[in-house]
Amino acid sequence: EWRPAVMLAAVDCANEANQQVCADFGITGFPTLKFFRAFSKKAEDGIRITNPSASVEDLRHTIITNLEQSRDAWPPACPPLEPASAEEVRTFFQRNKDQYLALIFEKSDSFVGREVALDMLQYENVAVRRVLSSEKELVEKFGVTTFPSGYLLLSNGSFSRLPVHMEARSFYTYYLRTLLGVTRGSYKLNTTVTASNRTAAPQPKRADRSKVYMADLESTLHYSLRMEGARAAVLSGAQLTAFKCYVATLVKYFPGRPCVQTYLRSLDGWLRNWTEPELPRSVLKEAMKNNRDASQPAMLPTNVTWVGLLRSQGMGLPRWDGDGGTARSRLTFCVPLHPLLPSPELPLEVLSTMRCYVRHFFGCQECAQHFEAMAAASMDRVVGREEAVLWLWSHHNEVNARLAGGDTEDPKFPKLQWPPPDMCPQCHREERGVHAWDEPAVFAFLKEHFSPANIHMDYAEADPLPMAGEGTGARLGTENPREEMEKEEEEEEKETEGGTRSPGRPGSPEPRRPSIVRLNPKLREVGEDIVDLDSFSEQHFKSQALRAAAGRRRRLSKRDTVALPRDAGAGQERRGAPALLVREEEGVQRSPWLRVLGLGFSRLDISLCVALYFLSSMCLLGMYTFFRLRTRSRKGRPGFPVA
Numbered sequence: 011e012w013r014p015a016v017m018l019a020a021v022d023c024a025n026e027a028n029q030q031v032c033a034d035f036g037i038t039g040f041p042t043l044k045f046f047r048a049f050s051k052k053a054e055d056g057i058r059i060t061n062p063s064a065s066v067e068d069l070r071h072t073i074i075t076n077l078e079q080s081r082d083a084w085p086p087a088c089p090p091l092e093p094a095s096a097e098e099v100r101t102f103f104q105r106n107k108d109q110y111l112a113l114i115f116e117k118s119d120s121f122v123g124r125e126v127a128l129d130m131l132q133y134e135n136v137a138v139r140r141v142l143s144s145e146k147e148l149v150e151k152f153g154v155t156t157f158p159s160g161y162l163l164l165s166n167g168s169f170s171r172l173p174v175h176m177e178a179r180s181f182y183t184y185y186l187r188t189l190l191g192v193t194r195g196s197y198k199l200n201t202t203v204t205a206s207n208r209t210a211a212p213q214p215k216r217a218d219r220s221k222v223y224m225a226d227l228e229s230t231l232h233y234s235l236r237m238e239g240a241r242a243a244v245l246s247g248a249q250l251t252a253f254k255c256y257v258a259t260l261v262k263y264f265p266g267r268p269c270v271q272t273y274l275r276s277l278d279g280w281l282r283n284w285t286e287p288e289l290p291r292s293v294l295k296e297a298m299k300n301n302r303d304a305s306q307p308a309m310l311p312t313n314v315t316w317v318g319l320l321r322s323q324g325m326g327l328p329r330w331d332g333d334g335g336t337a338r339s340r341l342t343f344c345v346p347l348h349p350l351l352p353s354p355e356l357p358l359e360v361l362s363t364m365r366c367y368v369r370h371f372f373g374c375q376e377c378a379q380h381f382e383a384m385a386a387a388s389m390d391r392v393v394g395r396e397e398a399v400l401w402l403w404s405h406h407n408e409v410n411a412r413l414a415g416g417d418t419e420d421p422k423f424p425k426l427q428w429p430p431p432d433m434c435p436q437c438h439r440e441e442r443g444v445h446a447w448d449e450p451a452v453f454a455f456l457k458e459h460f461s462p463a464n465i466h467m468d469y470a471e472a473d474p475l476p477m478a479g480e481g482t483g484a485r486l487g488t489e490n491p492r493e494e495m496e497k498e499e500e501e502e503e504k505e506t507e508g509g510t511r512s513p514g515r516p517g518s519p520e521p522r523r524p525s526i527v528r529l530n531p532k533l534r535e536v537g538e539d540i541v542d543l544d545s546f547s548e549q550h551f552k553s554q555a556l557r558a559a560a561g562r563r564r565r566l567s568k569r570d571t572v573a574l575p576r577d578a579g580a581g582q583e584r585r586g587a588p589a590l591l592v593r594e595e596e597g598v599q600r601s602p603w604l605r606v607l608g609l610g611f612s613r614l615d616i617s618l619c620v621a622l623y624f625l626s627s628m629c630l631l632g633m634y635t636f637f638r639l640r641t642r643s644r645k646g647r648p649g650f651p652v653a
Contacts, residue, residue: 012128015088016073024373026237026314033291038241039375043069045076048085071121074128089131091124094139096147102137103165109135109191110165112172114182116158117143122179123158129183136192162189220433222460223317225469228270230319231260232310235277236298238371245289252366253289254281259363265462267473273300273308311471361389361398380409396453403428403456429455 023032023040035044035053044056059072078091094113102111112130114123123140130138141148143157152161152169160172160182174181186192217223239253261278264271280297300309365385372378384405392398410425419425431438434455439448458464 012073012131015085015128015131016077023241024233024237026312029237029240033241033243036243039378040373041375045073047076047080047082048088049082070125074121074124087131089127089137090139091127093142093145094148096145096151099139099141099148099163102139102163106137108137110137110186110189111163112136112138112182112186113141113148113152113161113163114138114158115141115143115149115152115154115161120158122182125179126182126186129179130186132195133187133192134195136186136189138186217318219318220459220464221318221466221468222464223469224267224465224467225315225317225471226319227264227465228266228311228470229314229316231264231266231270232312232314234367234371235310236295236312238373240291240295240298241371241373243291245291245294246287248366249370250287250289252363252370254278255363256367257281259360263360265465267470269307269309269473270311272304272306273310276301276308313471315469315471317469358389358392358398361385361392361402364402365389384408399456400449400453403452429459 021028021031021037023029023037035056043059045059046056050056057076059069061068061072064072074091077085077088099111099113102108112126114126116123123138127138127140130136143149143154148154154161156177158177160174160177161169162172163169172182172185174185235257239256242249245253257274257278258281261271261274264274266274277298298310300312301307302309365382368378368381372381389401392401407427410427413419414425429437429452434451436451437448437455439446
């Protein structure tokens with residue numbers, strides 16, 4: 011209601027469409043308030059309000075103080091805020107057409123008079139002036155004994171004290187607006203809201219709170235890397251180190267889809283190769299772009315979709331709690347609770363990385379300060395993996411308890427202690443009538459709830475490279491890059507050891523030959539892997555060439571038929587190559603005559619041969635019987651008479 015003297019504008023810097031605007035104004039955290047005096051022309055002219063978390067009353071006082079400090083001409087739409095003199099009051103009605111003059115007598119450090127003057131700015135036929143207690147002539151004339159006090163002066167020279175219940179701003183404003191002849195002017199705000207900068211309300215998704223959605227995790231990852239991580243104009247020093255550690259931790263533990271894992275590995279490799287002391291924002295943003303055209307697409311979806319973290323309309327997006335946020339906590343829970351937990355020697359690996367990230371990049375500055383205080387008080391006492399998980403869980407609940415019922419709470423998603431009894435009844439118990447947590451049960455619940463098996467792909471952006479053998483599956487597998495690398499290293503070690511043994515020597519594994527048959531859903535069994543025929547042939551003949559060069563001849567080992575990465579299956583589907591099934595008969599004990607006659611073929615191959623042999627024999631027997639009967643019938647016919 012102080013318009014047009016003071017115009018208020020809000021910019022959502024969490025919206026990616028406003029990222030450039032916020033960068034131009036140097037916004038690195040929230041909330042950030044800047045005051046632009048009248049006639050300001052550049053972004054640098056903004057005066058940063060140093061304590062944006064103060065009360066609304068303090069913010070009003072700060073605005074008034076900055077208004078009074080205008081160096082250039084006084085803003086034409088702003089009413090006089092300086093104290094009135096006896097001469098000005100005496101000649102007021104001679105120079106103005108207003109019907110009423112309200113005088114607010116107050117001390118010099120009071121803001122009541124100036125606030126009431128701005129409150130009445132849009133109303134006609136009334137003016138408001140403040141009079142200091144040091145103005146003896148007016149104080150004695152009106153008989154003022156207490157401060158603040160309000161008096162109403164009419165154009166005929168008569169005056170009276172404002173009949174208010176309390177000498178306060180809101181009471182003065184309400185009474186003056188009800189005076190006879192006082193009306194609100196025809197002032198209209200010059201709105202600048204257009205369809206381009208109006209944020210569309212997201213359509214609510216049907217979310218099951220017992221599930222973790224990959225769409226939420228990928229949206230949080232996109233926001234943390236491309237929005238928060240790229241907010242500063244230049245990354246350097248501890249901030250650059252924190253960003254590198256954050257990406258490296260995600261590479262090790264984030265249970266993402268193959269394209270996202272490839273994206274994180276690519277970004278981590280790029281950051282490791284960056285040796286300059288400073289990393290400009292433009293260079294970092296270029297490095298964080300998706301690469302769809304690579305043989306293995308490196309992609310982190312840019313289509314932000316909140317499912318389980320969506321807030322009510324008008325409450326903002328997503329549900330960011332006070333100290334770290336629901337979205338940040340969900341991402342961090344999914345990282346250390348992956349089946350490949352941090353090493354016992356490094357229980358603080360994930361928590362320390364999160365602490366550094368929140369300190370340097372988290373947008374909510376007050377939240378970052380609270381999280382740092384909690385971390386400094388107790389994080390160093392965490393000594394194990396389970397304790398690291400429970401530390402994050404307990405402090406998340408502590409924040410929820412502190413913020414419950416506050417102005418930031420979403421009425422449709424109240425801040426409760428988590429997990430609630432209907433999700434984990436065994437997590438709750440009572441001790442002497444007081445609620446208590448069963449921490450072992452809580453840890454078991456968290457481990458199951460945030461496991462990759464419970465990460466659902468509903469509402470997630472389509473994978474550019476679908477995983478082989480996975481149709482529209484709703485859950486993510488349990489493999490991650492670190493597991494795959496360790497398995498490959500183990501197999502390479504076994505292959506190296508096996509290559510030094512000659513066939514037939516003690517300790518040499520029994521070689522097995524894969525059985526190749528056309529893919530049939532009815533034949534699918536546990537342990538089957540789908541591979542590309544071209545890839546299989548290439549690996550097979552490469553293996554044969556290496557064995558021939560070494561002068562050794564042996565049969566195919568398990569290494570020769572190891573399952574290709576999941577994206578290879580997707581590549582086969584994209585090329586339209588025929589799908590083949592490679593099966594290994596594990597633990598089959600063959601008798602000597604079967605090994606001699608089978609020549610390495612599997613039981614399924616021999617069974618097919620026997621079946622075909624039986625069918626061909628029956629076919630030949632049928633043909634023989636048919637022609638035999640036909641011949642007999644011809645011989646039994648009477649011959650023609652001889653001429």
